[in-house]
Amino acid sequence: xxxFLLKRLALTIPTFLALMFITFVMIRLVPGDPVEARRGERxxxxxxxxxxxxxxxxxxxxxxxxxxYAGGILQGDFxxxxxxxxxxxxxxxxxxPATLELTICAMLFASLIGIPAGVFAAARRGGIYDQTLMGxxxxxxSMPIFWWGLILILVMSNTLxxxxxxxxxxxxxxxxxxxxxxxxxxxxxxxxxxAFWDAVRHLILPSIVLGTVPLAxxxxxTRSAMLEVLEEDYVRTARAKGLxxxxxxxxxxxxxxxxxxITSIGLQVGTLLAGAVLxxxxxxxxxxxxxxxxxxxxxxxxxxxxGIMLIAxxxxxxxxxxxxxxxxxxxxxxxxx
Amino acid sequence: xxxxxxxxxxLLASSMLAAAAGANAKSLVYCSEGSPENFxxxxxxxxxxxxxxxxxxxxxxxxxxxxxxxxxxxxxxxTVSEDGKTVTFKLRSGIKFHSGVNGFTPSRDLNADDVxxxxxxxxxxxxxxxxxxxxxxxxxxxxxxxDLLASIAKGGDDLTVVMTLTKPNAPxxxxxxxxxATIHSAEYAKYLMDKGTPEQFDQIPVxxxxxxxxxxxxxxxxxxxxxxxxAGKPKIDDLIYAITPDPTARYAKLKANECQVMIAPNPADxxxxxxxxxxxxxxxxGLNIGYMAMNAQKPPFDKPEVRRAIAMAxxxxxxxKEVYQGAGQQAKNPIPPTMWSYDESTVDIEYNxxxxxxxxxxxxxxxxxxxxxxxxxxxxxxxxxxxxAEMVQADLAKVGITTTLVSYEWGEYRKRMQxxxxxxxxxxxxxxxxxxxNFLAVLLxxxxxxxxxxxxxxxxxxAKFQEAITKAAEITDQAERTKLYVEAQKIxxxxxxxxxxxxxxxxxxxxxxxxxYKISPFGSHEFQNVDVAE
Numbered sequence: 102x103x104x105f106l107l108k109r110l111a112l113t114i115p116t117f118l119a120l121m122f123i124t125f126v127m128i129r130l131v132p133g134d135p136v137e138a139r140r141g142e143r144x145x146x147x148x149x150x151x152x153x154x155x156x157x158x159x160x161x162x163x164x165x166x167x168x169x170y171a172g173g174i175l176q177g178d179f180x181x182x183x184x185x186x187x188x189x190x191x192x193x194x195x196x197x198p199a200t201l202e203l204t205i206c207a208m209l210f211a212s213l214i215g216i217p218a219g220v221f222a223a224a225r226r227g228g229i230y231d232q233t234l235m236g237x238x239x240x241x242x243s244m245p246i247f248w249w250g251l252i253l254i255l256v257m258s259n260t261l262x263x264x265x266x267x268x269x270x271x272x273x274x275x276x277x278x279x280x281x282x283x284x285x286x287x288x289x290x291x292x293x294x295x296a297f298w299d300a301v302r303h304l305i306l307p308s309i310v311l312g313t314v315p316l317a318x319x320x321x322x323t324r325s326a327m328l329e330v331l332e333e334d335y336v337r338t339a340r341a342k343g344l345x346x347x348x349x350x351x352x353x354x355x356x357x358x359x360x361x362x363i364t365s366i367g368l369q370v371g372t373l374l375a376g377a378v379l380x381x382x383x384x385x386x387x388x389x390x391x392x393x394x395x396x397x398x399x400x401x402x403x404x405x406x407x408g409i410m411l412i413a414x415x416x417x418x419x420x421x422x423x424x425x426x427x428x429x430x431x432x433x434x435x436x437x438x
Numbered sequence: 439x440x441x442x443x444x445x446x447x448x449l450l451a452s453s454m455l456a457a458a459a460g461a462n463a464k465s466l467v468y469c470s471e472g473s474p475e476n477f478x479x480x481x482x483x484x485x486x487x488x489x490x491x492x493x494x495x496x497x498x499x500x501x502x503x504x505x506x507x508x509x510x511x512x513x514x515x516x517t518v519s520e521d522g523k524t525v526t527f528k529l530r531s532g533i534k535f536h537s538g539v540n541g542f543t544p545s546r547d548l549n550a551d552d553v554x555x556x557x558x559x560x561x562x563x564x565x566x567x568x569x570x571x572x573x574x575x576x577x578x579x580x581x582x583x584x585d586l587l588a589s590i591a592k593g594g595d596d597l598t599v600v601m602t603l604t605k606p607n608a609p610x611x612x613x614x615x616x617x618x619a620t621i622h623s624a625e626y627a628k629y630l631m632d633k634g635t636p637e638q639f640d641q642i643p644v645x646x647x648x649x650x651x652x653x654x655x656x657x658x659x660x661x662x663x664x665x666x667x668x669a670g671k672p673k674i675d676d677l678i679y680a681i682t683p684d685p686t687a688r689y690a691k692l693k694a695n696e697c698q699v700m701i702a703p704n705p706a707d708x709x710x711x712x713x714x715x716x717x718x719x720x721x722x723x724g725l726n727i728g729y730m731a732m733n734a735q736k737p738p739f740d741k742p743e744v745r746r747a748i749a750m751a752x753x754x755x756x757x758x759k760e761v762y763q764g765a766g767q768q769a770k771n772p773i774p775p776t777m778w779s780y781d782e783s784t785v786d787i788e789y790n791x792x793x794x795x796x797x798x799x800x801x802x803x804x805x806x807x808x809x810x811x812x813x814x815x816x817x818x819x820x821x822x823x824x825x826x827a828e829m830v831q832a833d834l835a836k837v838g839i840t841t842t843l844v845s846y847e848w849g850e851y852r853k854r855m856q857x858x859x860x861x862x863x864x865x866x867x868x869x870x871x872x873x874x875x876n877f878l879a880v881l882l883x884x885x886x887x888x889x890x891x892x893x894x895x896x897x898x899x900x901a902k903f904q905e906a907i908t909k910a911a912e913i914t915d916q917a918e919r920t921k922l923y924v925e926a927q928k929i930x931x932x933x934x935x936x937x938x939x940x941x942x943x944x945x946x947x948x949x950x951x952x953x954x955y956k957i958s959p960f961g962s963h964e965f966q967n968v969d970v971a972e
Contacts, residue, residue, distance in 0.1 A: 131847075132846065132847035132849070132850050133847045133848065133849035133850060134849065137848075137849025137850070137852075137853065138848075138849055139483050139484070139576075140483070140576075140849070140852070143483070143576075143580055143893070144852055144853075144856050144892045144893050145892075146892060149579075153574065156572075184475050185475060185476065186476070186571045186572050186637065186640075192656070195656060196656065196657065251686050251687075254686075254687065254690045255690065258690060258694055259690050259693050259694060262694070265694070265696060266687060266690045266691045266694050266696050267682060267687050267690075267691060267696075268658065268659075268680060268682075268696070269658065271696075272465075272467055272659055272678045272680055272696075273465045273467065273676075273678070276653075276661070278653070279655065382683055382684055383684050383686075383687055384687065385657075385658070385680065385681060385682040385683065385684070385687060387655065387656060387657035387658035387681070388657075391657050391683065392656075392657060394683075395472065395473065395657075395683075
C-alpha cells in the first residue's frame with residue numbers, strides 16, 4: 102500500500118509542474134496586462150506604463166519570471182495579488198471554505214439523489230421509470246449552468262418566494278464574523294436564532310445548480326454499473342438462494358457497482374470546481390471561482406496563477422484520495438494487475 | 439487569542455449588542471457590482487472602489503448630490519487670490535473622525551495636518567505612506583496635480599490650508615471634489631505605523647463621513663453604521679453593500695426586497711423594471727459622450743469637408759434606436775447638455791446620404807477604403823460598439839465607402855488608438871469633475887508644440903480651439919469661461935473632428951420604499967440623505 106501511495110505521489114509531481122508551466126504561459130498569452138487593465142479609456146503614457154510594469158517585475162524575460170515564480174512556489178510563496186496587495190495564499194484560504202462548502206453540498210445532493218435513482222433505473226430496466234430518468238439525466242447533463250441558475254432564481258425566489266435569491270446570509274437579520282469560513286458552522290457558532298436555517302436556505306439553490314451535472318453523471322454511471330453487476334453469476338446465485346430483490350441489490354450488487362461510481366465522483370470534483378466559477382457568479386457566492394473571474398478581468402497574474410495552482414492541487418489531492426480508496430476497495434488495482 | 443481574533447470577538451459582541459438594542463434599526467442594502475481594490479480612493483481607478491469608500495470619507499469640497507456643481511464640505515469656505523495661483527481653504531471646526539474602528543480612538547478633531555498629510559501622500563515620494571499598498575496614485579497624476587501644485591501648507595491657524603499653484607487653473611476646485619482628493623486622518627496613519635501594520639490603513643478605513651466602517655468580507659458584503667458627524671446623522675442606521683456581480687441576480691434581489699438600490703441594470707430588463715409596482719426606475723442624462731473619431735492625421739480624414747460628409751452619411755437616429763434602445767440622446771456637442779457652457783445654438787449635422795455623396799465627390803474622394811474600430815467592451819456611452827460599427831459600415835457603403843471592422847483586446851485597443859493607428863473608430867468618455875475642461879481639453883486638446891494629447895483620439899489640433907480652451911482654464915470668471923467654451927464648441931461643430939453620437943441615459947432602479955436617493959451624474963452612489971420606509 103505504501104509503495105502504491107509513493108508511486109501515485111510521484112506521478113503528481115510532473116502533473117503539477119506541467120500545469121504550472123502551461124498556466125503561466127497561457128495567462129501571459131492573453132492580450133493586455135495589469136497596468137492596461139486598470140486604465141480603461143483614460144490611457145497611460147508609455148513611460149509610466151513601463152515604470153509600473155517594472156515595479157511589478159513584468160518587464161523581466163518570461164523565463165526569468167517563471168523561474169522566480171517556480172522558486173517562490175517551492176517555498177510555499179504563491180505571490181501577492183497585484184490588486185489587493187495581499188498574499189495570494191491568504192486570499193485563497195479566506196475564500197476557499199465557501200467554495201468547499203458549496204462543492205460538498207452539491208456533491209451530497211448529487212450522490213444522495215443520483216445513486217438511488219440509478220439503482221431504481223437499473224432495477225426497472227427498459228421501463229417507463231428508466232426511460233424517464235435517463236431522459237431527465239441527459240437534460241441535466243446538457244443544461245447550461247447559467248441559464249439553470251437564473252431560471253431557479255426566477256421560479257423559486259421571485260415567483261414562489263421559497264428561497265433567498267443569492268448570498269450566504271440574510272444581511273439585515275443576521276451578522277456574524279466568519280470563524281471557519283463555512284456558513285453552516287459559523288451560523289451555528291454565532292448563536293443567533295434562525296441563523297443556521299437561514300444559511301441552509303441560502304445553500305439550496307446553488308447546491309442544486311452546481312450538483313445538477315454531477316447528479317446526471319452519477320445516475321447514469323450507477324445505472325450502467327448496476328446493470329453490469331446484475332448480470333454477474335454471484336447475483337444470479339443470490340437470487341437463486343431466494344433472497345429478496347431488495348437484499349440482492351442492496352447487499353450484493355450495489356457494493357460492487359459502487360466501485361466505478363466512486364471513481365466518477367472523484368472525477369466530478371474537477372467539474373464541480375469548474376462549475377463553481379459560474380454558480381458563484383450567479384449566486385454572489387464569495388468563493389474562489391468568483392475571485393478567479395475577477396482576476397482574469399483585472400489581469401491579476403499572481404492571483405490567477407496562484408488560484409489555478411491551488412485549485413489544481415485540490416483536484417490532484419482528491420484524485421489521489423480516490424485512487425487510494427479505489428485501491429483499498431479493489432486490491433487488483435493496488436497491485437497493478 | 440490573536441489580535442485578529444480578539445477584534446472579531448469584540449466586533450461580534452458589539453454587533454450582537456447593537457442587534458439587541460436596535461431591533462428597529464433602519465437598514466438599507468445596496469446591491470453593488472464587485473469588490474473594491476481597497477478603501478483608499480487616492481489609489482483607485484474604478485467606480486466600484488470609489489463607491490465602497492465614499493460613505494466613510496469626505497473631501498475639502500464635494501459635488502452637490504445629483505448635480506455637477508461644487509459645494510463646501512470639510513472646507514466651509516475658500517478664496518482664490520487675484521492672480522489665481524493661491525487658494526486658501528478655511529476648514530470647519532469640530533469635525534470628528536470615526537472612533538473605535540480597528541482599535542483607533544482619535545484624540546483630536548480634523549485640522550490642516552490631515553489635509554496636508556493626505557495630499558502629500560500622493561505627491562511626495564518621501565512621505566511615510568507613499569509606497570504603502572503599492573503607491574500608484576493614478577487620478578492625482580491624471581488630473582496633472584504634480585505639475586499644478588507648487589506647495590501646500592498650514593495658514594495662520596490649524597484650520598487654514600493654503601495651496602499654491604504653478605499657474606492659474608479654474609477646474610482645480612472641481613478636481614478637489616473628486617474621490618482621489620479624500621482627506622484621511624494623519625493620526626490614524628501614525629497609529630497604524632506605530633503598530634507596524636500600515637497596510638491596514640487602506641483596508642480598514644477611518645474618516646469623517648456619514649457612515650463608519652464596520653466590516654468587509656471579500657466578494658460578499660461591506661457593512662457601515664451611521665455616524666453623526668459634521669453633516670448630521672444619516673436617516674438610516676445600517677448601510678450594507680451586498681456584492682452581487684450578475685445584473686439579473688441584482689434585479690431578482692431587488693424584486694425580492696433583498697436589496698433596495700441596485701447598480702447597473704441589464705438594458706434588457708429596463709422595460710420590465712418600469713412596469714414593476716414596487717420599483718422606481720430612476721433615470722438621468724449621463725455626463726458622457728460616445729463618439730466616432732476620424733483620424734485627422736490620415737488623408738482624406740485631414741479634410742474637414744470629408745469628415746462632415748462622412749458624418750452626414752451616418753443615420754444616428756437608427757443607432758439611437760437600435761444600439762441605445764432609446765436610452766440616450768443624440769449628441770450635437772462634445773460636452774453633455776447637463777454641463778454648464780453647453781452650446782444650445784449648435785446646428786446638428788443632418789443625415790443626408792445624397793448630399794454626403796456629392797460632398798465626397800467634390801472633395802475628390804472616390805472608392806475610399808477605411809477601417810472602423812469598435813471597442814470590445816460595453817460602456818455606458820456605448821452599449822454595443824460592434825453593432826454600431828456594423829450599422830455605420832452599412833451606411834457608409836451606401837455612399838461608396840468600403841470599410842473593414844477592426845477590434846482588439848480592450849487595453850490593446852485603447853493603446854493603439856492613442857497611438858493613432860486607426861482611421862475611424864469608436865470611443866467615449868464619462869466626466870470626472872463636471873468641468874468642460876475635463877472633456878474639451880482632455881479629449882481634443884493638444885500640447886504647446888501642436889501635438890495631440892494622449893486621449894485626443896481624432897488626432898486633431900486646431901490653434902484657435904486650443905487658444906480658447908487654454909485661456910478658459912486659466913481664468914475663474916465663469917461667464918467669461920462660458921463664452922470661451924461656446925467658442926470652442928463652435929469650432930468643433932465646424933471642423934467635425936469626430937462624429938458626436940450620443941449621451942446615454944443612466945438608469946437606477948430603487949425600491950419605492952426608498953426616498954431621498956439621487957442619481958449622481960458621475961455614476962457615483964451616495965446614501966447620506968437616503969431614507970427607507972419600514
